[in-house]
Amino acid sequence: MSKTICLLPGDGIGTEIIAQGRKALEAVARRTGTELVFTEALIGGAAYDATGTPLPRETVDACKASDAVFLGAVGGPKWDALSPDKRPEKGILGIRKELGLFANLRPALLLPELAGACLLKPATAQKGLDLIVVRELTGDIYFGQPRGIEVRDGQRTGFNTMLYSEEEIRRIAIVAFETAMKRKKRVCSIDKSNVLETSRLWREIVTTVHKDYPEVELSHMYVDNAAMQLVRDPSQFDVLLTGNIFGDILSDEAAAITGSLGMLPSASMGQSAPALFEPIHGSAPDIAGQDKANPLATILSAAMLLRLGLDMPTEADLIEKAVSRALAEYRTGDIMEEGKTLVGCEKMGDVVAELIATM
Ligand code: NAD
Secondary structure (H helix, E strand, O other): OOEEEEEEEEOOOHHHHHHHHHHHHHHHHHHHOOOEEEEEOOOHHHHHHHHOOOOOHHHHHHHHOOOEEEEEEOOOHHHOOOOHHHOHHHHHHHHHHHOOOOEEEEEEEOOHHHHHHOOOOHHHHHOOOEEEEEEEOOOHHHOOOOOEEEEEOOEEEEEOOOOOOHHHHHHHHHHHHHHHHOOOOEEEEEEOOOOOHHHHHHHHHHHHHHOOOOOOEEEEEEHHHHHHHHHHOHHHOOEEEEOHHHHHHHHHHHHHHHOOHHHOEEEEEOOOOOEEEEEOOOOOOOOOOOOOOOOHHHHHHHHHHHHHHOOOHHHHHHHHHHHHHHHHHEEOHHHOOOOOEEOOHHHHHHHHHHHHHHO
């Protein structure tokens, strides 16, 4: 039975990297006899330029008609002066909402081939880094009402509301425990329950959900300590469960210590398909159109798409193995090391596709 993947290249390097991700998926399809059908739609600045909105209705319909959505990146200086409802980022927030994507999964894995690029002390890096941040995506202070800027006591005052309902906490906790069951069976839940009521409820609900997962070891950690522990000894973590704002910050930190933004994939999931898969980096306008982007985060997102979105773990393994093999010899500029061959975005995509076909 064929599977449909909706491609949303977006802006900047988005088109370059999605082309390489598609190449990898096509190579897997040829190798395994899987039938993958690709559709494509506009999002972000490109969609705004063509239609006047960063998320046209046709894009939402095309995503909903697919089995998985594969996104590049959106944004760039060209659209920075637009009003907030027209900005490219609104396209991403909008599609997450339309598809009900409440869980963001971001693995941070330090591949042995890239140990030299890791920002941690060699002794710490040697202990390894293989964790996944499970971040709630649709609630918290980013969406809570009321919010705004108003004059209070004669001063302009900004305010936002941190808000989580029991159900929102419960469903993301389930995703974290289920994810842990397929890994090392350890969940560390992040909060600030010494200060925030939202966090006190968070801790209480996570502890309750844990009763259904007795095989999983649960610990709790304050977010400030977690930020510190991530650089002191990230090997202690398996699954990090977080709310939206804490996860936003900690997942970028986890990404940065592995060495390159260009290596890290992500998945955003809801209660039902389609889920959305994308690299964690942005549209990198500084290198767009120059064939300099590292396509591996996108190619590894294609692997997540196969594993989590289409339930094809063997096919996903093929891509991940090909990426490891490619890194042994070839590097894009962002992860270049002595003794390796420097290649551009397209060539890296060709190398991975070739390895998928021949490994
Ligand atoms: P960015 O991730 O685009 O770039 C940060 C730095 O990392 C840049 O120097 C860039 O060249 C480099 N970089 C990023 N991806 C790379 C890759 N694959 N290969 C090699 N180098 C890479 O973040 P930014 O500069 O803060 O934002 C640029 C634009 O992207 C902004 O408009 C921002 O709003 C948008 N953005 C979009 C998303 C998304 O689409 N999900 C996420 C973050 C930022």
